[in-house]
Amino acid sequence: MEQTSWIVAGLSAGLFEGSVMPVKTPGKDLAVWRQRSGQANAVEDRCPHRGMRFSMGFVRGDQLACRYHGWEFDGAGVCKNIPAHPTLQPPKTICAKTFVCQEVNGFIVVNVGDDGAAMPAEYSELEGENMVPVRSVYLDASISTVRDWLMQAVFPTFAAGQDGTGTPVTYIYGNLNDNLVRISAQVGATTEELILALQALDDDRTGVHVQVSDMGSKEEMPAVQRHVARWLADLRLRLESNDQSQINKLKISA
Amino acid sequence: MAKTTDAFALNEWLVIGRLEDATHDKPRVTRLLGQDIRAERTADGAIGVWETDLAGNKGRALPVQERYGHIFVTLGDTPRDLLEMPEFEEEGRRLVTIGYVRVKTSPLRVVENFLDLGHFPYVHTNYLGAEPQTEVANYKAEIREDVDEVWATDCSFFQQKAAKSATDGQQSEYEYRVTSPFITVLYKTCPIKPGAWDLVGLFVQPLDEDLCEAHSFVLPFDEENTDVELRHFQQTIFLQDRPILENQLPALLPLTPGTEMPARADATSMTYRRWLKKKNITFGVQKDAASTNSRAA
Ligand code: FES
Numbered sequence: 001m002e003q004t005s006w007i008v009a010g011l012s013a014g015l016f017e018g019s020v021m022p023v024k025t026p027g028k029d030l031a032v033w034r035q036r037s038g039q040a041n042a043v044e045d046r047c048p049h050r051g052m053r054f055s056m057g058f059v060r061g062d063q064l065a066c067r068y069h070g071w072e073f074d075g076a077g078v079c080k081n082i083p084a085h086p087t088l089q090p091p092k093t094i095c096a097k098t099f100v101c102q103e104v105n106g107f108i109v110v111n112v113g114d115d116g117a118a119m120p121a122e123y124s125e126l127e128g129e130n131m132v133p134v135r136s137v138y139l140d141a142s143i144s145t146v147r148d149w150l151m152q153a154v155f156p157t158f159a160a161g162q163d164g165t166g167t168p169v170t171y172i173y174g175n176l177n178d179n180l181v182r183i184s185a186q187v188g189a190t191t192e193e194l195i196l197a198l199q200a201l202d203d204d205r206t207g208v209h210v211q212v213s214d215m216g217s218k219e220e221m222p223a224v225q226r227h228v229a230r231w232l233a234d235l236r237l238r239l240e241s242n243d244q245s246q247i248n249k250l251k252i253s254a
Numbered sequence: 255m256a257k258t259t260d261a262f263a264l265n266e267w268l269v270i271g272r273l274e275d276a277t278h279d280k281p282r283v284t285r286l287l288g289q290d291i292r293a294e295r296t297a298d299g300a301i302g303v304w305e306t307d308l309a310g311n312k313g314r315a316l317p318v319q320e321r322y323g324h325i326f327v328t329l330g331d332t333p334r335d336l337l338e339m340p341e342f343e344e345e346g347r348r349l350v351t352i353g354y355v356r357v358k359t360s361p362l363r364v365v366e367n368f369l370d371l372g373h374f375p376y377v378h379t380n381y382l383g384a385e386p387q388t389e390v391a392n393y394k395a396e397i398r399e400d401v402d403e404v405w406a407t408d409c410s411f412f413q414q415k416a417a418k419s420a421t422d423g424q425q426s427e428y429e430y431r432v433t434s435p436f437i438t439v440l441y442k443t444c445p446i447k448p449g450a451w452d453l454v455g456l457f458v459q460p461l462d463e464d465l466c467e468a469h470s471f472v473l474p475f476d477e478e479n480t481d482v483e484l485r486h487f488q489q490t491i492f493l494q495d496r497p498i499l500e501n502q503l504p505a506l507l508p509l510t511p512g513t514e515m516p517a518r519a520d521a522t523s524m525t526y527r528r529w530l531k532k533k534n535i536t537f538g539v540q541k542d543a544a545s546t547n548s549r550a551a
Pocket residue numbers: 047048049050051052066067068069070071
């Protein structure tokens with residue numbers, strides 16, 4: 001699989017309007033924030049003025065304000081306001097470094113490189129699938145380790161859990177790219193699907209942003225989301241236990 | 255880290271604690287410029303300070319000065335003079351030492367923050383400033399070659415609670431004086447004595463390039479408040495600064511032009527940086543311009 005500079009920085013649902021969050025990537029810290037008007041943006045987590053982390057700042061309308069001296073920047077990273085000089089039009093040279101940030105069907109996708117590369121097709125192909133967000137979990141393990149685990153993980157389906165009849169489940173694993181894993185679980189006539197976006201924070205920590213296939217019934221979905229969230233919590237405890245027998249219980253081969 | 259080789263930093267008089275922090279039965283065991291040291295009160299009543307090795311054994315004895323309520327030492331052989339503050343002799347003033355706050359960043363970042371007027375409304379909200387009064391009026395910043403100090407004069411800022419003794423908002427007048435890369439004094443309008451200045455001093459103890467302890471004192475005309483009240487006020491202010499200081503990238507002060515973009519309100523910081531550059535100081539300064547977006551864990 002091709003190495004890409006595009007990463008999944010989080011779930012759209014996890015970034016509220018008017019909020020900012022820190023996003024770690026290997027060697028580069030970002031602040032991802034959402035304007036009041038809804039647009040999500042990614043910027044280097046360092047104010048060009050005196051280096052303060054933007055992720056500790058706050059959003060004012062459609063601008064990101066730095067916590068230290070209140071300088072405000074727009075979505076393109078251009079400085080719009082220097083409160084110490086209220087009547088001054090900030091020089092155009094004062095800019096924060098921004099990164100291309102797009103939202104694809106519930107995922108926030110960012111190009112952390114300077115390569116101008118187009119978004120890989122695996123992301124745009126998610127567009128149109130019926131998915132609902134579950135949550136993001138952060139694991140103390142490298143991205144390749146997490147990927148290996150997930151590619152053989154037993155996901156206890158909601159349907160099986162519901163009727164308790166032990167209907168056999170067939171699992172299909174898809175590695176859409178280095179950062180995207182799809183787990184399909186077929187129980188009789190129904191299919192439950194998870195899309196898991198993996199984000200390396202550094203060499204040994206990984207974020208996993210999870211969505212589940214929308215199975216149609218509005219009433220049922222909150223229970224499905226909770227069901228998946230519980231599985232994720234369990235997954236995390238077992239993976240971080242460093243206890244091989246615990247880890248093996250996650251695997252289909254075990 | 256090992257003791258620095260920065261000749262300028264080595265030849266400064268640097269704070270290592272308050273006089274009462276080193277007693278007969280309780281030495282102050284700390285570090286200075288990467289060198290482990292130990293300060294204790296000796297049999298003759300004076301404070302002695304020694305370099306120590308990894309096992310804590312005393313090595314070389316260091317020159318010591320007990321002044322301004324604090325202990326100063328130097329690791330160099332030809333130190334620049336410690337600053338003079340004649341105000342310490344003035345009738346009616348009171349010295350209150352604040353103690354120290356440990357900050358995980360370059361000591362130079364801590365001094366620069368102290369010189370900064372623009373952050374008052376955002377970091378010290380409703381104490382030293384508040385929106386919408388965010389404007390920093392023009393002031394004068396210069397290197398005074400004759401005394402080899404940085405000065406900023408004619409500074410003013412509207413403050414809600416400028417000092418412990420202030421009850422209403424006031425337009426505070428400020429002067430800043432930087433006498434060493436690690437020492438700065440603020441002269442500030444006294445809220446209760448027209449025409450007089452209160453002093454707030456900052457002595458930064460550089461432990462490592464990205465770790466320091468900020469010791470401070472106030473020397474005001476104030477008969478109303480107890481020492482504890484004055485101490486709490488200053489500590490509140492410093493604790494508001496700490497999370498800012500520990501979240502600047504990079505931790506070491508960048509002196510390469512273009513790495514950070516100042517505005518006119520930063521004239522003091524710009525002058526301070528120019529002065530540091532002239533002195534070829536490297537301790538606490540960012541070495542590699544490429545590694546801006548990182549911070550040692
Ligand atoms: S560091 Fe961001 S406004 Fe000053």
